[in-house]
Amino acid sequence: MSEDIKDHKEITRANIRVNAQLDVPFLAMNTLAAIIASYGLLANSAAVVIGAMIVAMLFSPILGLALGLVEGEKLLVRHAIKSLIVGSILVYFTAFLIGFLHSDIPITPEIMARTAPNFLDLMVAFAGGAAGAYATISPRLSTSFVGVAIATALVPPLCASAILLGHGNFELARGAFLLTFTNIIAIQFVSSVVLWLNGFHGFYFWQKSSIWELLKRNVISLVLLLLLVVALSYNLQKVVARQLYESKVIRVVGEELLNYPNLRLIRVNIDEENGIQMVRVMVGGLEKPDAKGFVRQLEKRLAEEDKTRPAAVRLRYVQVDVFDRDGEVKAIAERD
Incomplete structure (x- = not known):
């Protein structure tokens, strides 16, 4: 040396x-x-x-x-x-x-x-x-x-x-x-x-x-690291599983909205309450949808997609008025 x-x-x-x-x-x-x-x-x-x-x-x-x-x-x-x-x-x-x-x-x-x-x-x-x-x-x-x-x-x-x-x-x-x-x-x-x-x-x-x-x-540090690896790996698994579930929910909501051409998805929020996934969907449109039928169909689809996570859907509808330079546009599709 x-x-x-x-x-x-x-x-x-x-x-x-x-x-x-x-x-x-x-x-x-x-x-x-x-x-x-x-x-x-x-x-x-x-x-x-x-x-x-x-x-x-x-x-x-x-x-x-x-x-x-x-x-x-x-x-x-x-x-x-x-x-x-x-x-x-x-x-x-x-x-x-x-x-x-x-x-x-x-x-x-x-x-x-x-x-x-x-x-x-x-x-x-x-x-x-x-x-x-x-x-x-x-x-x-x-x-x-x-x-x-x-x-x-x-x-x-x-x-x-x-x-x-x-x-x-x-x-x-x-x-x-x-x-x-x-x-x-x-x-x-x-x-x-x-x-x-x-x-x-x-x-x-x-x-x-x-x-x-x-x-x-470094035996104490090594033992603590091993415990942290187990705990943090479990946390990562939960995070990934939740992200996959959220992606799945958004996909299902989007597919169901294809049956409602006058509606557009605003946002989806998912919270867990007492072991149930509360899926809160906000949509906007020119005409109020069949909320009861939409919620039931969406809950059915979510149950089929993931039987391990019971889900309850809450729908919020927002009236949307679309205008162009000449006045009000009645067809929401024209927003695109």
Whole structure:
């Protein structure tokens, strides 16, 4: 091993240890990141949320924890865990206060997007963690943009959970917190693997370590990951099944509307209530349809398509008046 590589590894170790420490800049920057991210979430601004991550520092203690576990440095592990816990609590408390003070602001899509973690989120966390760890140890790469990308996987879902808790929505808050926990575990474990593969085996560069030693030191993370894989895979399966069902419903509604040439579909909403799929269909037209016959036929078709999901249809009709430059057009087909 060349002297340059040895020196670079020692410098990298020193930087990771310093950045994992709990100090005033760490607390200040994470507080500011939480404030910016929280208001970005409430304003439904993805740009603000991403921009807030430039000042976030939660990745540093995770990387410190990864290095400590790989090299068996118990003191670094303790310091990193302390920094991660205190930093996360500070971010959560800050976002909770903002969510509580602005509980009159409706929950935005940016917040909702972080409340239902699945297996795809775990894969994103793996890739982000690997990129961040590799950028940290490589002299050719900058960690700036990679750090921002990883921060978006940590601070926004944590802030989303706190805001939802401030709104009193415990179920959605739990989902957003699970996403944060998933990202932390995945980023830490994959960072440990990347560090180990790149020769960070011990405090001194000549020390050796087997893969079994790596797994033993990361046994808690590995067990948690396996549990998360099962849970998130189940969540992904539910999401996919629901999307397929919604596509099926929209197709059936469209086919049934072919029997009503004067009607056009406006939207379809599907909610589950007491184990029954409530299919709410809104249509527009010039003439009121045979609502009773349409609803019965649609419920019959849905039962034939999927016998495992009982469905109840609710139809809403909106009177549509179509005009052209010369006056009212009676045939709705002319809209097309």
